[in-house]
Amino acid sequence: MEFREFGLILFAERYEECIAFYRDVIQLKIRNVKDTLVSFELQNGYLMVEQGGVGKNQEKSREQNPNVLRFDVESLIP
Template identity: 40%
Template sequence: MEIQRHGIILNVEHFDECVAFYKDLFALPILFSKIEGDFKLTCLALGETYLMIETEGVANTSGKSITENATKLRFNVADIDLALKTVCDYGIAAHIVKNAWGSVINIVDPDGNRVGIRDEIGFK
């Protein structure tokens, strides 16, 4: 099998808010959007892959547990301090957690999906 392009599909309940969250906070450009009746999707460029946000998900705005959503989206950044400032400026209360393997900011999107922002140092 030869894979032409790969990506992640994230089903959400708060569609417009989640699209804005990933588009605005992480500066992911929109590749395309489609609406068919009550079903909506927006595809965002995510490096050489894509993040497709679709309706039909279920939110837990206080944050989903690992049993509710075993997947966590991870964004690696060159400057974790600048990332924290950006997250806080976006209106999200967050802090940096330092670990032996690196530093991370843990937040949730408008549906409660787990999102991590990690310093790139550990990947060099």
């Protein structure tokens, strides 16, 4: 099996703030914008941010949020 690319989907409660974080702080390039989602370019893949997540004031347990996004990078400065 050959994969063309991979994708990560993140459902965010604070949608606009999440988009601003990946666009402005992490400086990911926007690939696509639709009504309720924004896709960002990743090397060999994409990160899709969609509306509809549920946030908490404290850290979620593994049962409440079993997924982790991890980016190993040399620097956040381009």
